[in-house]
Amino acid sequence: MVQESREVLGQVERKVEEIYGDIVEGRVPVRNPRLAAKVLEEEYKLVVDERIIALIFAAFSNQRPVLIEGPPGTGKTEIGEAVLELWSGKKPFVLPCSENYDEYKVIGDFHPVMAMKKGFNEESFIPRPLLAAMILDTGVLIDEIRRSSEDFQNMLLDVADKRRIIVPELKRVFKARGSGFQIVFTSNPEDIGQNDLSDAFLRRVIRVRFEYPPREVEERIVRLRALEDPVITPGAMGLILETVKRLRSSGIIHKPGSAESVMWARMAQTVARLRGSSEVTIRDLATVAPSVLVKRVEDAEVVERVISEVLGVEADRY
Numbered sequence: 001m002v003q004e005s006r007e008v009l010g011q012v013e014r015k016v017e018e019i020y021g022d023i024v025e026g027r028v029p030v031r032n033p034r035l036a037a038k039v040l041e042e043e044y045k046l047v048v049d050e051r052i053i054a055l056i057f058a059a060f061s062n063q064r065p066v067l068i069e070g071p072p073g074t075g076k077t078e079i080g081e082a083v084l085e086l087w088s089g090k091k092p093f094v095l096p097c098s099e100n101y102d103e104y105k106v107i108g109d110f111h112p113v114m115a116m117k118k119g120f121n122e123e124s125f126i127p128r129p130l131l132a133a134m135i136l137d138t139g140v141l142i143d144e145i146r147r148s149s150e151d152f153q154n155m156l157l158d159v160a161d162k163r164r165i166i167v168p169e170l171k172r173v174f175k176a177r178g179s180g181f182q183i184v185f186t187s188n189p190e191d192i193g194q195n196d197l198s199d200a201f202l203r204r205v206i207r208v209r210f211e212y213p214p215r216e217v218e219e220r221i222v223r224l225r226a227l228e229d230p231v232i233t234p235g236a237m238g239l240i241l242e243t244v245k246r247l248r249s250s251g252i253i254h255k256p257g258s259a260e261s262v263m264w265a266r267m268a269q270t271v272a273r274l275r276g277s278s279e280v281t282i283r284d285l286a287t288v289a290p291s292v293l294v295k296r297v298e299d300a301e302v303v304e305r306v307i308s309e310v311l312g313v314e315a316d317r318y
């Protein structure tokens, strides 16, 4: 007979509390998109359009997983994580995918020595994050889903659909207890060397597309994330935004996201500070630019050309 988790508070639940309870510690849930946008900006330093938050919350209300797709450095992982946290009022679990991920790594496995001695039971069972999230009623961010196998994706969809996890060895069914258990997948469809997502997968998720932000939004992101000083003048900010814009429409393989704009600004500020300057100069921008913006040797020439065209000085090469 398979027992329902709600009736029997078994050892698995206690273990989950013991192992993961502190990590997910609570905060006040925020399920109003307008308020969430404000909290994301003020507390998480994330600029997210209220309509995107509304879309994600609507998916959660309908118990549908969300697939955030978009180019690198557009905030997919951080925003996915933060939105899950606001929704459930607890920190989500983050699972970075790889080809060899399977249910034992995310649902649970058995301690080999203990299982030999005591058998395959709750005592020898080690709960893993997906099961823990369901028991603790919090979210799960499954990062870079395209890097996982199709079997793994199907297993996750089944869990998301039925909101339950069966562990046959324990003869137990664990059911989601509240609405806090939600899944967000992230993916960069243009990334090379990744698996395609199946039709079945795409049919069942709510897809949310992230793009490079418009200039004003990106400026807000960089201001929010940059150091307080040295000062980035509007002129220097304009050079950063113009360079990344041009690189995004160039043919390079690794295009800069807002992650690179932020890092470029912070690195230039730090170099300026080390010089004892109160302001970021074009030279500071040029000194750090290739180190931040060139991610692949094949891109180096184009990136360096664009940097020198926009900044009007040669980029330093280190």
Ligand SMILES: Nc1ncnc2c1ncn2[C@@H]1O[C@H](COP(=O)(O)OP(=O)(O)OP(=O)(O)O)[C@@H](O)[C@H]1O
Pocket: 045, 046, 047, 048, 070, 071, 072, 073, 074, 075, 076, 077, 078, 079, 186, 188, 221, 225, 258, 259, 260, 262
């Ligand atoms: N909307 C945003 N608000 C604030 N910061 C942002 C935003 N978008 C990107 N960033 C910056 O980009 C960094 C990286 O974001 P994140 O890792 O979530 O991007 P990603 O899309 O998951 O990238 P990747 O595809 O490389 O995994 C953040 O730490 C932040 O500096």
Ligand SMILES: [Mg+2]
Pocket: 076, 077, 078, 143, 186
């Ligand atoms: Mg990411």
